[in-house]
Amino acid sequence: MNKNWWKEGVVYQIYPRSFKDSNGDGIGDLRGIIEKLDYLKNLGVNIIWLCPVYKSPNDDNGYDISDYRDIMDEFGTKEDFNELLKEMHSRDIKLIMDLVVNHTSDEHKWFVESKKSKDNQYRDYYIWRDGKDGNPPNNWGSFFSGSAWKYDETSDQYYLHLFSTKQPDLNWENEKVRKEVYDMMKFWLDQGIDGFRMDVINLISKVPGLPDGDKGEDDLYGNGFPFTANGPRVHEYLQEMNKKVLSKYDIMTVGETPGVTPEIGKLYVDNDRNELNMVFQFEMMEIDSGEEGKWDIVPWRLTTFKNIMYKWYTGLKEKGWNSLFLNNHDQPRMVSRFGNDKKYRVESAKMLATFLHTWQGTPYIYQGEEIGMTNVEFKNIEDYRDIEIINMFKEKSEQGIDKDVLMKAIYAKGRDNARTPIQWDSSNNAGFTSGEPWIAVNPNYKEINVEKALEDKNSIFYYYQKLIKLRKENEIIVYGDLELIDRENESIFAYARNYNDEKLIVILNFYGENTKFKFHEDFQDKKVNLLISNYEVEDNNINDIILRPYEARVYKINSK
Structure with a gap:
Protein backbone atom coordinates (compact mmCIF):
# COMPACT_ATOMS: atom_id res chain seq x y z
CA MET A 1 0.00 0.00 0.00
CA ASN A 2 1.30 3.45 -0.94
CA LYS A 3 2.00 5.73 2.01
CA ASN A 4 0.81 9.34 1.75
CA TRP A 5 0.63 12.37 4.06
CA TRP A 6 -3.11 12.67 3.48
CA LYS A 7 -3.64 9.09 4.63
CA GLU A 8 -1.69 9.71 7.83
CA GLY A 9 -3.18 13.14 8.58
CA VAL A 10 -6.20 14.17 10.63
CA VAL A 11 -8.49 16.78 9.07
CA TYR A 12 -10.33 19.48 11.00
CA GLN A 13 -13.26 21.08 9.17
CA ILE A 14 -13.85 24.79 9.73
CA TYR A 15 -17.20 26.39 8.89
CA PRO A 16 -15.86 29.95 9.07
CA ARG A 17 -19.16 31.77 9.62
CA SER A 18 -19.57 29.95 12.95
CA PHE A 19 -15.96 29.48 14.08
CA LYS A 20 -14.72 32.76 15.66
CA ASP A 21 -15.68 36.38 15.07
CA SER A 22 -12.78 38.84 15.49
CA ASN A 23 -14.52 42.15 14.79
CA GLY A 24 -17.89 41.99 16.56
CA ASP A 25 -20.14 41.85 13.49
CA GLY A 26 -21.57 38.48 14.59
CA ILE A 27 -19.97 36.54 11.73
CA GLY A 28 -16.91 34.31 12.04
CA ASP A 29 -13.97 35.43 9.91
CA LEU A 30 -10.43 34.65 8.79
CA ARG A 31 -8.78 36.64 11.58
CA GLY A 32 -10.87 34.68 14.06
CA ILE A 33 -9.40 31.47 12.64
CA ILE A 34 -5.87 32.91 12.90
CA GLU A 35 -6.55 33.64 16.60
CA LYS A 36 -7.35 29.97 17.23
CA LEU A 37 -4.61 28.21 15.24
CA ASP A 38 -2.63 27.42 18.39
CA TYR A 39 -5.74 25.76 19.81
CA LEU A 40 -5.94 23.52 16.71
CA LYS A 41 -2.20 22.83 16.84
CA ASN A 42 -2.64 21.80 20.48
CA LEU A 43 -5.43 19.42 19.47
CA GLY A 44 -3.00 17.76 17.08
CA VAL A 45 -4.71 18.11 13.71
CA ASN A 46 -2.44 18.77 10.72
CA ILE A 47 -4.91 19.44 7.89
CA ILE A 48 -7.69 22.04 7.86
CA TRP A 49 -10.58 21.90 5.40
CA LEU A 50 -11.92 25.42 5.11
CA CYS A 51 -15.51 25.77 3.88
CA PRO A 52 -15.99 28.44 1.17
CA VAL A 53 -14.61 31.91 1.92
CA TYR A 54 -14.96 33.29 -1.61
CA LYS A 55 -17.08 36.29 -2.64
CA SER A 56 -20.73 35.31 -2.30
CA PRO A 57 -24.16 36.86 -1.75
CA ASN A 58 -24.62 34.09 0.82
CA ASP A 59 -27.87 32.56 -0.35
CA ASP A 60 -26.45 29.16 0.65
CA ASN A 61 -23.83 30.26 3.18
CA GLY A 62 -20.99 30.69 0.72
CA TYR A 63 -21.73 27.75 -1.56
CA ASP A 64 -23.08 30.28 -4.08
CA ILE A 65 -19.90 31.91 -5.35
CA SER A 66 -19.87 35.20 -7.26
CA ASP A 67 -16.06 35.51 -7.56
CA TYR A 68 -13.80 32.47 -7.23
CA ARG A 69 -10.63 34.55 -6.88
CA ASP A 70 -11.62 36.95 -4.12
CA ILE A 71 -12.61 36.73 -0.42
CA MET A 72 -16.07 37.42 0.99
CA ASP A 73 -16.14 40.86 2.64
CA GLU A 74 -17.65 39.42 5.84
CA PHE A 75 -14.71 37.02 6.20
CA GLY A 76 -11.92 39.53 5.55
CA THR A 77 -9.49 40.38 2.80
CA LYS A 78 -7.09 38.59 0.49
CA GLU A 79 -4.32 39.82 2.81
CA ASP A 80 -6.07 38.11 5.74
CA PHE A 81 -6.21 34.90 3.71
CA ASN A 82 -2.51 35.12 2.85
CA GLU A 83 -1.69 35.59 6.53
CA LEU A 84 -3.90 32.64 7.49
CA LEU A 85 -2.13 30.37 5.00
CA LYS A 86 1.29 31.53 6.20
CA GLU A 87 0.40 31.04 9.87
CA MET A 88 -1.01 27.58 9.20
CA HIS A 89 2.05 26.46 7.29
CA SER A 90 4.33 27.81 10.04
CA ARG A 91 2.54 25.37 12.39
CA ASP A 92 2.85 22.46 9.92
CA ILE A 93 -0.88 22.56 9.22
CA LYS A 94 -2.00 22.11 5.61
CA LEU A 95 -4.97 23.95 4.07
CA ILE A 96 -7.64 22.28 1.94
CA MET A 97 -10.02 24.72 0.20
CA ASP A 98 -13.59 24.06 -0.86
CA LEU A 99 -14.07 23.81 -4.64
CA VAL A 100 -17.66 24.56 -5.67
CA VAL A 101 -17.91 24.12 -9.44
CA ASN A 102 -21.19 22.30 -10.10
CA HIS A 103 -22.78 25.73 -9.90
CA THR A 104 -22.01 29.40 -9.30
CA SER A 105 -24.01 32.26 -7.82
CA ASP A 106 -26.49 33.95 -10.15
CA GLU A 107 -24.48 37.09 -9.31
CA HIS A 108 -21.28 35.67 -10.84
CA HIS A 161 -30.44 24.93 -10.67
CA LEU A 162 -30.18 21.64 -8.78
CA PHE A 163 -29.93 23.64 -5.55
CA SER A 164 -31.14 27.21 -4.84
CA THR A 165 -32.58 29.40 -7.62
CA LYS A 166 -29.52 31.56 -6.99
CA GLN A 167 -27.18 28.63 -7.79
CA PRO A 168 -27.37 28.02 -11.56
CA ASP A 169 -25.61 24.85 -12.71
CA LEU A 170 -22.52 25.22 -14.87
CA ASN A 171 -22.46 23.50 -18.26
CA TRP A 172 -19.43 21.21 -18.06
CA GLU A 173 -20.03 20.12 -21.66
CA ASN A 174 -18.56 23.51 -22.59
CA GLU A 175 -14.77 23.21 -22.87
CA LYS A 176 -14.40 26.93 -22.02
CA VAL A 177 -16.10 26.33 -18.64
CA ARG A 178 -13.69 23.53 -17.83
CA LYS A 179 -10.69 25.70 -18.76
CA GLU A 180 -12.00 28.52 -16.54
CA VAL A 181 -12.32 26.06 -13.62
CA TYR A 182 -8.84 24.60 -14.13
CA ASP A 183 -7.26 28.06 -14.36
CA MET A 184 -8.99 29.06 -11.12
CA MET A 185 -7.74 25.91 -9.37
CA LYS A 186 -4.16 26.70 -10.46
CA PHE A 187 -4.61 30.25 -9.15
CA TRP A 188 -5.14 28.90 -5.61
CA LEU A 189 -2.66 26.01 -5.78
CA ASP A 190 0.09 28.37 -6.97
CA GLN A 191 -0.47 30.39 -3.80
CA GLY A 192 0.42 27.31 -1.77
CA ILE A 193 -2.84 25.71 -0.68
CA ASP A 194 -2.64 21.95 -0.21
CA GLY A 195 -5.70 20.61 -2.00
CA PHE A 196 -9.43 20.72 -2.53
CA ARG A 197 -12.62 19.32 -1.06
CA MET A 198 -14.90 19.22 -4.12
CA ASP A 199 -18.54 20.06 -3.49
CA VAL A 200 -21.08 17.65 -5.13
CA ILE A 201 -18.44 16.92 -7.77
CA ASN A 202 -20.25 13.84 -9.07
CA LEU A 203 -23.16 16.01 -10.32
CA ILE A 204 -21.17 17.91 -12.96
CA SER A 205 -22.14 15.61 -15.87
CA LYS A 206 -25.84 15.46 -16.75
CA VAL A 207 -27.46 12.80 -18.95
CA PRO A 208 -28.02 14.24 -22.46
CA GLY A 209 -31.63 15.13 -23.18
CA LEU A 210 -32.37 15.76 -19.47
CA PRO A 211 -35.31 13.31 -19.37
CA ASP A 212 -38.14 13.46 -16.82
CA GLY A 213 -37.57 11.67 -13.52
CA ASP A 214 -39.81 9.13 -11.83
CA LYS A 215 -42.65 10.73 -9.93
CA GLY A 216 -44.95 9.21 -7.33
CA GLU A 217 -48.66 10.01 -7.11
CA ASP A 218 -48.16 12.42 -4.22
CA ASP A 219 -44.92 13.94 -5.50
CA LEU A 220 -44.87 17.47 -6.84
CA TYR A 221 -41.68 16.88 -8.80
CA GLY A 222 -39.81 14.06 -10.50
CA ASN A 223 -36.52 12.58 -9.31
CA GLY A 224 -33.73 13.96 -11.48
CA PHE A 225 -30.97 12.43 -9.37
CA PRO A 226 -30.37 9.39 -11.63
CA PHE A 227 -29.76 11.79 -14.52
CA THR A 228 -27.39 14.11 -12.66
CA ALA A 229 -25.32 11.91 -10.30
CA ASN A 230 -22.33 9.98 -11.66
CA GLY A 231 -23.19 11.10 -15.19
CA PRO A 232 -21.78 9.80 -18.46
CA ARG A 233 -18.76 12.13 -18.69
CA VAL A 234 -17.92 12.73 -15.02
CA HIS A 235 -14.85 10.46 -15.03
CA GLU A 236 -13.64 11.96 -18.29
CA TYR A 237 -13.85 15.42 -16.74
CA LEU A 238 -12.06 14.39 -13.53
CA GLN A 239 -9.29 12.63 -15.42
CA GLU A 240 -8.87 15.76 -17.54
CA MET A 241 -8.76 17.85 -14.34
CA ASN A 242 -6.17 15.50 -12.86
CA LYS A 243 -4.01 15.60 -15.98
CA LYS A 244 -4.13 19.39 -16.39
CA VAL A 245 -4.07 20.45 -12.73
CA LEU A 246 -4.04 17.96 -9.85
CA SER A 247 -1.14 15.78 -11.00
CA LYS A 248 1.16 18.80 -11.09
CA TYR A 249 1.00 19.38 -7.31
CA ASP A 250 1.53 17.32 -4.13
CA ILE A 251 -2.00 17.82 -2.84
CA MET A 252 -5.00 16.09 -1.30
CA THR A 253 -8.38 15.81 -3.03
CA VAL A 254 -11.67 14.60 -1.62
CA GLY A 255 -14.91 14.64 -3.57
CA GLU A 256 -18.37 14.99 -2.08
CA THR A 257 -20.29 12.30 -3.96
CA PRO A 258 -23.89 11.70 -2.90
CA GLY A 259 -25.44 8.51 -4.22
CA VAL A 260 -22.26 6.48 -4.76
CA THR A 261 -21.81 2.80 -3.97
CA PRO A 262 -18.40 1.25 -3.23
CA GLU A 263 -18.31 0.02 -6.83
CA ILE A 264 -18.90 3.53 -8.17
CA GLY A 265 -16.72 5.07 -5.45
CA LYS A 266 -13.79 2.93 -6.55
CA LEU A 267 -13.95 4.53 -10.00
CA TYR A 268 -13.31 7.94 -8.41
CA VAL A 269 -10.45 6.88 -6.10
CA ASP A 270 -8.72 3.94 -7.82
CA ASN A 271 -5.02 4.83 -7.79
CA ASP A 272 -4.67 3.68 -11.40
CA ARG A 273 -7.47 5.92 -12.74
CA ASN A 274 -5.95 9.30 -11.80
CA GLU A 275 -9.04 11.07 -10.50
CA LEU A 276 -9.38 11.77 -6.73
CA ASN A 277 -7.73 10.60 -3.49
CA MET A 278 -10.94 10.13 -1.48
CA VAL A 279 -14.68 10.59 -1.63
CA PHE A 280 -17.30 11.41 0.96
CA GLN A 281 -19.99 8.75 0.64
CA PHE A 282 -23.38 9.31 2.26
CA GLU A 283 -24.67 5.80 2.81
CA MET A 284 -24.01 6.17 6.54
CA MET A 285 -25.69 9.58 6.55
CA GLU A 286 -28.86 7.93 5.22
CA ILE A 287 -28.92 5.16 7.83
CA ASP A 288 -31.83 6.79 9.69
CA SER A 289 -33.73 8.02 6.60
CA GLY A 290 -36.99 6.32 5.65
CA GLU A 291 -38.66 5.87 2.28
CA GLU A 292 -39.65 9.55 2.14
CA GLY A 293 -36.04 10.67 2.43
CA LYS A 294 -34.01 12.77 4.85
CA TRP A 295 -36.88 14.16 6.92
CA ASP A 296 -38.56 10.74 7.33
CA ILE A 297 -36.61 9.56 10.38
CA VAL A 298 -36.46 5.86 11.26
CA PRO A 299 -34.47 3.90 13.89
CA TRP A 300 -31.07 2.55 12.82
CA ARG A 301 -29.38 -0.73 13.77
CA LEU A 302 -25.76 -1.25 14.76
CA THR A 303 -25.44 -4.22 12.41
CA THR A 304 -26.41 -1.92 9.52
CA PHE A 305 -23.81 0.61 10.71
CA LYS A 306 -21.13 -2.10 10.78
CA ASN A 307 -22.10 -3.49 7.39
CA ILE A 308 -21.93 -0.08 5.73
CA MET A 309 -18.49 0.65 7.15
CA TYR A 310 -17.10 -2.79 6.32
CA LYS A 311 -18.58 -2.76 2.83
CA TRP A 312 -16.77 0.51 2.09
CA TYR A 313 -13.53 -0.78 3.61
CA THR A 314 -13.54 -3.93 1.50
CA GLY A 315 -14.87 -2.09 -1.55
CA LEU A 316 -11.96 0.34 -1.69
CA LYS A 317 -9.30 -1.91 -0.13
CA GLU A 318 -5.91 -1.78 -1.87
CA LYS A 319 -7.27 0.32 -4.76
CA GLY A 320 -8.47 3.43 -2.94
CA TRP A 321 -8.87 5.14 0.43
CA ASN A 322 -11.79 5.96 2.73
CA SER A 323 -12.74 9.23 4.42
CA LEU A 324 -14.12 8.84 7.95
CA PHE A 325 -16.77 11.20 9.31
CA LEU A 326 -20.02 11.10 11.26
CA ASN A 327 -20.94 14.77 11.01
CA ASN A 328 -20.11 17.91 9.01
CA HIS A 329 -21.65 21.29 8.15
CA ASP A 330 -24.57 19.56 6.37
CA GLN A 331 -25.28 16.93 9.03
CA PRO A 332 -26.53 16.91 12.65
CA ARG A 333 -24.07 16.60 15.50
CA MET A 334 -22.79 13.04 15.80
CA VAL A 335 -23.14 12.77 19.60
CA SER A 336 -26.84 13.64 19.25
CA ARG A 337 -27.39 11.30 16.32
CA PHE A 338 -25.24 8.25 17.08
CA GLY A 339 -24.54 8.70 20.80
CA ASN A 340 -26.39 10.01 23.84
CA ASP A 341 -26.17 13.79 24.17
CA LYS A 342 -27.70 13.86 27.64
CA LYS A 343 -26.67 11.38 30.36
CA TYR A 344 -23.70 9.89 28.48
CA ARG A 345 -22.63 12.80 26.30
CA VAL A 346 -18.96 12.65 27.30
CA GLU A 347 -18.70 8.85 27.19
CA SER A 348 -20.52 8.45 23.87
CA ALA A 349 -18.60 11.32 22.23
CA LYS A 350 -15.34 9.62 23.19
CA MET A 351 -16.60 6.24 22.02
CA LEU A 352 -17.58 7.59 18.58
CA ALA A 353 -14.22 9.36 18.32
CA THR A 354 -12.46 6.06 19.10
CA PHE A 355 -14.25 4.49 16.16
CA LEU A 356 -13.42 7.31 13.73
CA HIS A 357 -9.74 7.36 14.68
CA THR A 358 -9.11 3.59 14.73
CA TRP A 359 -10.90 2.54 11.52
CA GLN A 360 -8.91 2.55 8.27
CA GLY A 361 -9.15 5.87 6.44
CA THR A 362 -8.54 9.56 7.03
CA PRO A 363 -10.56 10.93 10.00
CA TYR A 364 -12.40 14.25 9.70
CA ILE A 365 -13.24 16.24 12.82
CA TYR A 366 -16.03 18.78 12.44
CA GLN A 367 -15.56 21.94 14.50
CA GLY A 368 -16.95 21.58 18.02
CA GLU A 369 -16.98 17.79 17.79
CA GLU A 370 -13.83 17.74 19.92
CA ILE A 371 -15.75 19.24 22.88
CA GLY A 372 -18.94 17.24 22.31
CA MET A 373 -21.20 19.99 20.94
CA THR A 374 -24.81 18.87 20.48
CA ASN A 375 -27.84 19.50 18.28
CA VAL A 376 -29.92 22.59 19.03
CA GLU A 377 -33.70 22.92 19.42
CA PHE A 378 -34.86 26.43 18.51
CA LYS A 379 -38.54 26.91 19.32
CA ASN A 380 -39.39 29.02 16.27
CA ILE A 381 -38.70 28.46 12.58
CA GLU A 382 -37.67 32.13 12.44
CA ASP A 383 -34.56 31.26 14.47
CA TYR A 384 -33.26 29.00 11.69
CA ARG A 385 -31.06 30.29 8.87
CA ASP A 386 -30.56 27.32 6.56
CA ILE A 387 -32.30 27.62 3.19
CA GLU A 388 -32.99 23.86 3.08
CA ILE A 389 -34.79 23.97 6.45
CA ILE A 390 -36.77 27.10 5.61
CA ASN A 391 -37.89 25.85 2.18
CA MET A 392 -38.84 22.40 3.53
CA PHE A 393 -40.87 23.91 6.40
CA LYS A 394 -42.75 26.22 4.04
CA GLU A 395 -43.48 23.54 1.43
CA LYS A 396 -44.61 20.89 3.92
CA SER A 397 -46.62 23.38 6.00
CA GLU A 398 -48.53 24.30 2.84
CA GLN A 399 -49.25 20.58 2.40
CA GLY A 400 -50.89 20.58 5.84
CA ILE A 401 -48.19 18.76 7.82
CA ASP A 402 -48.26 19.67 11.53
CA LYS A 403 -45.66 22.17 12.75
CA ASP A 404 -44.61 19.97 15.68
CA VAL A 405 -43.87 17.06 13.32
CA LEU A 406 -41.75 19.32 11.11
CA MET A 407 -39.87 20.87 14.03
CA LYS A 408 -39.09 17.43 15.44
CA ALA A 409 -37.53 16.45 12.09
CA ILE A 410 -35.53 19.69 12.02
CA TYR A 411 -34.26 19.05 15.56
CA ALA A 412 -32.99 15.67 14.43
CA LYS A 413 -31.64 16.35 10.93
CA GLY A 414 -31.51 20.10 10.23
CA ARG A 415 -28.21 21.48 8.93
CA ASP A 416 -28.25 24.36 11.42
CA ASN A 417 -27.53 21.80 14.17
CA ALA A 418 -23.93 21.94 12.95
CA ARG A 419 -23.88 25.67 12.28
CA THR A 420 -24.47 27.21 15.70
CA PRO A 421 -21.33 29.08 16.82
CA ILE A 422 -18.40 27.35 18.45
CA GLN A 423 -18.75 27.49 22.22
CA TRP A 424 -15.43 28.97 23.33
CA ASP A 425 -16.32 29.89 26.91
CA SER A 426 -19.23 30.64 29.25
CA SER A 427 -19.29 34.40 28.58
CA ASN A 428 -22.01 36.11 26.53
CA ASN A 429 -22.58 34.38 23.16
CA ALA A 430 -20.11 31.67 24.22
CA GLY A 431 -17.17 33.94 23.46
CA PHE A 432 -17.87 33.60 19.73
CA THR A 433 -18.64 37.29 19.18
CA SER A 434 -18.94 40.55 21.07
CA GLY A 435 -21.88 41.41 18.81
CA GLU A 436 -25.13 39.73 17.79
CA PRO A 437 -24.37 36.29 16.28
CA TRP A 438 -25.71 35.56 12.79
CA ILE A 439 -27.42 32.48 14.27
CA ALA A 440 -28.13 31.96 17.97
CA VAL A 441 -25.69 30.07 20.18
CA ASN A 442 -26.81 26.71 21.57
CA PRO A 443 -28.19 27.46 25.08
CA ASN A 444 -26.02 24.71 26.61
CA TYR A 445 -22.81 26.72 26.02
CA LYS A 446 -22.26 27.39 29.74
CA GLU A 447 -21.85 23.65 30.36
CA ILE A 448 -20.21 22.74 27.04
CA ASN A 449 -17.34 24.99 25.95
CA VAL A 450 -13.65 24.97 25.05
CA GLU A 451 -12.51 26.78 28.20
CA LYS A 452 -14.09 24.13 30.44
CA ALA A 453 -12.71 21.34 28.26
CA LEU A 454 -9.15 22.66 28.52
CA GLU A 455 -9.44 22.85 32.32
CA ASP A 456 -10.59 19.22 32.66
CA LYS A 457 -7.88 16.60 32.09
CA ASN A 458 -10.61 14.00 31.42
CA SER A 459 -12.42 16.08 28.82
CA ILE A 460 -13.41 15.02 25.33
CA PHE A 461 -10.77 17.43 23.95
CA TYR A 462 -7.86 15.66 25.64
CA TYR A 463 -9.25 12.29 24.60
CA TYR A 464 -9.18 13.46 20.96
CA GLN A 465 -5.66 14.75 21.50
CA LYS A 466 -4.60 11.31 22.76
CA LEU A 467 -6.32 9.50 19.86
CA ILE A 468 -4.61 11.73 17.30
CA LYS A 469 -1.23 11.14 18.98
CA LEU A 470 -1.81 7.36 19.02
CA ARG A 471 -2.60 7.43 15.31
CA LYS A 472 0.58 9.33 14.53
CA GLU A 473 2.69 6.93 16.58
CA ASN A 474 1.16 3.64 15.37
CA GLU A 475 1.21 2.90 11.65
CA ILE A 476 -1.10 -0.05 12.28
CA ILE A 477 -3.95 2.42 12.97
CA VAL A 478 -3.42 4.05 9.58
CA TYR A 479 -2.42 1.17 7.34
CA GLY A 480 -3.49 -2.00 9.16
CA ASP A 481 -6.01 -4.42 7.65
CA LEU A 482 -9.44 -4.78 9.24
CA GLU A 483 -11.50 -7.76 10.33
CA LEU A 484 -14.87 -7.64 12.07
CA ILE A 485 -15.42 -9.49 15.35
CA ASP A 486 -18.89 -10.79 16.32
CA ARG A 487 -20.48 -9.10 13.32
CA GLU A 488 -24.09 -9.84 14.31
CA ASN A 489 -23.83 -8.31 17.79
CA GLU A 490 -26.37 -5.47 18.03
CA SER A 491 -24.71 -3.77 20.99
CA ILE A 492 -20.96 -4.03 20.47
CA PHE A 493 -18.88 -2.96 17.48
CA ALA A 494 -15.58 -4.85 17.70
CA TYR A 495 -12.83 -5.24 15.13
CA ALA A 496 -9.18 -6.20 14.79
CA ARG A 497 -6.43 -4.25 13.02
CA ASN A 498 -3.47 -6.22 11.65
CA TYR A 499 -0.18 -4.84 10.31
CA ASN A 500 3.08 -6.72 9.92
CA ASP A 501 3.33 -8.62 13.23
CA GLU A 502 1.09 -6.25 15.19
CA LYS A 503 -2.55 -6.60 16.18
CA LEU A 504 -5.02 -4.21 17.78
CA ILE A 505 -8.49 -5.05 19.08
CA VAL A 506 -11.06 -2.25 19.25
CA ILE A 507 -14.20 -2.80 21.35
CA LEU A 508 -17.02 -0.25 21.35
CA ASN A 509 -20.29 -0.39 23.27
CA PHE A 510 -22.76 1.68 21.21
CA TYR A 511 -25.50 1.75 23.85
CA GLY A 512 -26.33 2.91 27.38
CA GLU A 513 -26.42 -0.49 29.09
CA ASN A 514 -23.69 -2.71 30.49
CA THR A 515 -22.77 -5.36 27.95
CA LYS A 516 -20.56 -8.44 28.19
CA PHE A 517 -17.77 -9.02 25.68
CA LYS A 518 -15.72 -12.22 25.47
CA PHE A 519 -12.37 -12.30 23.69
CA HIS A 520 -11.82 -15.15 21.28
CA GLU A 521 -10.01 -18.04 22.98
CA ASP A 522 -6.98 -17.43 20.72
CA PHE A 523 -6.27 -14.29 22.73
CA GLN A 524 -6.91 -15.64 26.22
CA ASP A 525 -3.27 -16.46 26.94
CA LYS A 526 -1.76 -13.47 25.16
CA LYS A 527 -0.35 -10.44 26.91
CA VAL A 528 -2.38 -7.37 26.15
CA ASN A 529 -1.76 -3.68 26.60
CA LEU A 530 -4.65 -1.23 26.90
CA LEU A 531 -3.78 1.72 24.63
CA ILE A 532 -6.79 3.90 25.35
CA SER A 533 -10.19 3.73 27.02
CA ASN A 534 -12.87 6.27 27.84
CA TYR A 535 -13.30 4.80 31.35
CA GLU A 536 -10.79 3.91 34.04
CA VAL A 537 -9.78 0.25 33.59
CA GLU A 538 -8.20 -1.35 36.63
CA ASP A 539 -6.35 -4.26 35.02
CA ASN A 540 -5.59 -5.98 31.74
CA ASN A 541 -7.79 -8.98 32.45
CA ILE A 542 -9.59 -9.68 29.18
CA ASN A 543 -11.72 -12.60 30.30
CA ASP A 544 -15.44 -11.77 30.11
CA ILE A 545 -15.17 -7.99 30.01
CA ILE A 546 -18.22 -6.04 31.14
CA LEU A 547 -18.37 -2.91 29.01
CA ARG A 548 -20.05 0.05 30.67
CA PRO A 549 -22.43 2.41 28.80
CA TYR A 550 -20.73 3.68 25.62
CA GLU A 551 -17.40 2.27 26.76
CA ALA A 552 -14.51 2.12 24.27
CA ARG A 553 -11.30 0.12 24.67
CA VAL A 554 -8.35 -0.35 22.32
CA TYR A 555 -5.99 -3.22 23.13
CA LYS A 556 -2.62 -4.03 21.61
CA ILE A 557 -2.07 -7.79 21.49
CA ASN A 558 1.50 -8.94 22.02
CA SER A 559 2.47 -11.69 19.61
CA LYS A 560 4.53 -13.59 22.19
Missing part, protein backbone atom coordinates in the same frame (compact mmCIF):
# COMPACT_ATOMS: atom_id res chain seq x y z
CA LYS A 109 -20.22 37.75 -13.84
CA TRP A 110 -20.55 34.69 -16.09
CA PHE A 111 -24.21 34.27 -15.24
CA VAL A 112 -24.95 38.01 -15.33
CA GLU A 113 -23.66 37.97 -18.92
CA SER A 114 -25.32 34.65 -19.71
CA LYS A 115 -28.75 36.08 -18.84
CA LYS A 116 -28.45 39.01 -21.22
CA SER A 117 -29.30 37.17 -24.42
CA LYS A 118 -29.33 33.80 -26.15
CA ASP A 119 -26.33 34.75 -28.26
CA ASN A 120 -24.19 36.11 -25.42
CA GLN A 121 -20.70 34.55 -25.34
CA TYR A 122 -21.40 33.26 -21.79
CA ARG A 123 -24.83 31.81 -22.57
CA ASP A 124 -23.48 28.28 -22.94
CA TYR A 125 -21.62 28.49 -19.62
CA TYR A 126 -24.93 27.41 -18.05
CA ILE A 127 -27.75 24.98 -18.87
CA TRP A 128 -30.57 26.86 -20.62
CA ARG A 129 -33.61 25.16 -22.19
CA ASP A 130 -36.96 26.04 -23.73
CA GLY A 131 -40.04 25.25 -21.68
CA LYS A 132 -42.73 22.75 -22.66
CA ASP A 133 -46.30 24.07 -23.02
CA GLY A 134 -45.68 26.80 -20.49
CA ASN A 135 -43.97 24.43 -18.05
CA PRO A 136 -40.29 23.85 -17.19
CA PRO A 137 -38.17 21.72 -19.58
CA ASN A 138 -38.60 18.64 -17.36
CA ASN A 139 -40.15 17.67 -14.03
CA TRP A 140 -37.02 17.62 -11.86
CA GLY A 141 -37.22 18.90 -8.30
CA SER A 142 -34.46 20.91 -6.63
CA PHE A 143 -32.56 19.53 -3.62
CA PHE A 144 -33.78 22.63 -1.79
CA SER A 145 -37.50 22.13 -2.64
CA GLY A 146 -39.44 23.44 -5.63
CA SER A 147 -38.62 23.00 -9.31
CA ALA A 148 -35.01 22.65 -10.48
CA TRP A 149 -35.77 25.20 -13.22
CA LYS A 150 -36.14 28.98 -13.04
CA TYR A 151 -37.87 30.95 -15.80
CA ASP A 152 -36.15 33.99 -17.28
CA GLU A 153 -38.47 36.48 -18.97
CA THR A 154 -35.73 38.24 -20.92
CA SER A 155 -34.96 35.23 -23.10
CA ASP A 156 -38.13 33.18 -22.55
CA GLN A 157 -36.04 30.22 -21.40
CA TYR A 158 -35.36 28.32 -18.17
CA TYR A 159 -32.01 27.68 -16.47
CA LEU A 160 -31.19 24.59 -14.39
